[in-house]
Amino acid sequence: MEASGVVFKGSTEGLSIIVPEEYTADQLITEVSGKIQANARFFRGARLKVTYHGIRLSADEEARLFKILDEQSGAVIESLNRSGTGAPPSAAMSASRRGQTPAPLRRFFTKGQDESDCKFIRTTVRGGTRIQYEGSVVVVGDVNPGAEIVAAGNVIVLGLLRGMVHAGAGGSRDAFISALKLKPTQLRIADLIARCPDDPDTPGVYPEIASVRDGMIVVNPLYERS
Amino acid sequence: MGEVIVITSGKGGVGKTTTTANLGVGLALQGKKTVLIDTDIGLRNLDVVMGLENRIVYDLVDVVEGSCRVKQALIKDKRYDGLHLLPAAQTRDKNAVTPEQMEKLCDELKEEFDYVIIDCPAGIEQGFKNAIAGASRAFVVTTPEVSAVRDADRIIGLLEANDIRNPRLIVNRLRPDMVRRGDMMTIDDIIDILAIELIGVIPDDENIIVSTNRGEPAVADAKSAAGLAYRNITRRILGEDVPFVDLTAQENILTKMKKLFGFKPA
Numbered sequence A: 001m002e003a004s005g006v007v008f009k010g011s012t013e014g015l016s017i018i019v020p021e022e023y024t025a026d027q028l029i030t031e032v033s034g035k036i037q038a039n040a041r042f043f044r045g046a047r048l049k050v051t052y053h054g055i056r057l058s059a060d061e062e063a064r065l066f067k068i069l070d071e072q073s074g075a076v077i078e079s080l081n082r083s084g085t086g087a088p089p090s091a092a093m094s095a096s097r098r099g100q101t102p103a104p105l106r107r108f109f110t111k112g113q114d115e116s117d118c119k120f121i122r123t124t125v126r127g128g129t130r131i132q133y134e135g136s137v138v139v140v141g142d143v144n145p146g147a148e149i150v151a152a153g154n155v156i157v158l159g160l161l162r163g164m165v166h167a168g169a170g171g172s173r174d175a176f177i178s179a180l181k182l183k184p185t186q187l188r189i190a191d192l193i194a195r196c197p198d199d200p201d202t203p204g205v206y207p208e209i210a211s212v213r214d215g216m217i218v219v220n221p222l223y224e225r226s
Numbered sequence B: 001m002g003e004v005i006v007i008t009s010g011k012g013g014v015g016k017t018t019t020t021a022n023l024g025v026g027l028a029l030q031g032k033k034t035v036l037i038d039t040d041i042g043l044r045n046l047d048v049v050m051g052l053e054n055r056i057v058y059d060l061v062d063v064v065e066g067s068c069r070v071k072q073a074l075i076k077d078k079r080y081d082g083l084h085l086l087p088a089a090q091t092r093d094k095n096a097v098t099p100e101q102m103e104k105l106c107d108e109l110k111e112e113f114d115y116v117i118i119d120c121p122a123g124i125e126q127g128f129k130n131a132i133a134g135a136s137r138a139f140v141v142t143t144p145e146v147s148a149v150r151d152a153d154r155i156i157g158l159l160e161a162n163d164i165r166n167p168r169l170i171v172n173r174l175r176p177d178m179v180r181r182g183d184m185m186t187i188d189d190i191i192d193i194l195a196i197e198l199i200g201v202i203p204d205d206e207n208i209i210v211s212t213n214r215g216e217p218a219v220a221d222a223k224s225a226a227g228l229a230y231r232n233i234t235r236r237i238l239g240e241d242v243p244f245v246d247l248t249a250q251e252n253i254l255t256k257m258k259k260l261f262g263f264k265p266a
């Protein structure tokens, strides 16, 4: 399969679609449709403000793109704009969401990620369990699919991570997530979201750490092997 | 004093009722006084699988409401010495019984029976809470499918939260041919996620459907592969150390040739 030219970038602000300059609207729509189907689980139930970058669409083409997103993603598409037009997503989002979202985790702990309270969990965190903590979380065991860990600080899993982990949930991009085997359904650090890239069946074989570099979540081996 | 074991799964249709019926008959065949309780109020079918439908007079709701004594509601299975069924009510709903009532009932039954086996409804709501209320042990049934395993994982978490420790795993409807082709989750894949101890693996077996329709659980059928698997689980319940047979091991040349010539491998 040829590499896809269209890039999706997710954050809690919404979804950015980055389109190569030379793309036609038809190419864009075909690729977006394919990507959405491949990532259906990621979008389901979300409310998204979508911006696209690097291409100009006519009103008609934009309507087609909207239709595809709306019908195929399973998400509620709140808006679709070319980047640089419309209200800045963060402002619009916080205004429209205020009152609905659960109280934000206190930023207090997230100022210094190196020192915060820590919660230890000594069992497997099973599907359907949500752990929310205003500090760091250490799991001595696995985090299974369907489980959620939301921490203001860092998250360390001494086991196989297959669920969803959100570190730096109070907004700190300095937070990190580390696991002996990292195969999450999704990782979030502060306002950034990343999906597990390859096929979910083969667990990672060495410990890894996810952190933010240049505004993106990157995953590296915990020990650089020589 | 007897033991109360709940058979549960989260997802429907994975084999809880089949398992309850077979383990009940299996334990009775081993000489244990056993009572099966169908807690799937409104969707009862353990009585049908056991072939006892036409003998129901009173049911679980009658018992907890005090309309009859426990003894009156128990249906004695004449084919298997010591086996009894307490059927669910068909015309009521799950809220007709409370967890406290179930706990009291189980306490009463385990005075007299060696094993009380509870058939749990699907889901995690009232019916589930009733089914686990009086139990001290749990068997979690799953099929080798991602969705069933997810639900099993959720159920194990809820069991642990309700102080039912160390549930055991039953994998039902395994298709060795599909596992060998890599088209089905392996037992190891499942245990890897659920991290609980296995107590049995039941192959997918059409005998189950035949025996279910006849109301004669397969465990009593010497020729059924699923029946053998249920007999092994029964022995493990009684504390015997029965080795696990690898159902997915490659067949040897001899069995293949016998098959080609139309013999049934022993």
Ligand SMILES: Nc1ncnc2c1ncn2[C@@H]1O[C@H](COP(=O)(O)OP(=O)(O)O)[C@@H](O)[C@H]1O
Residues within 6 Å of the ligand: B009, B011, B012, B013, B014, B015, B016, B017, B018, B019, B172, B173, B174, B202, B203, B204, B205, B206, B208, B209, B212, B226
């Ligand atoms: N090992 C098996 N092989 C073939 N069919 C099975 C097997 N176990 C269960 N079944 C069939 O699957 C269906 C659902 O089983 P049941 O025990 O009623 O599930 P549950 O009580 O969990 O809803 C029934 O039709 C049953 O005959």
Ligand SMILES: [Mg+2]
Residues within 6 Å of the ligand: B016, B017, B040, B045, B120, B121
């Ligand atoms: Mg059932």
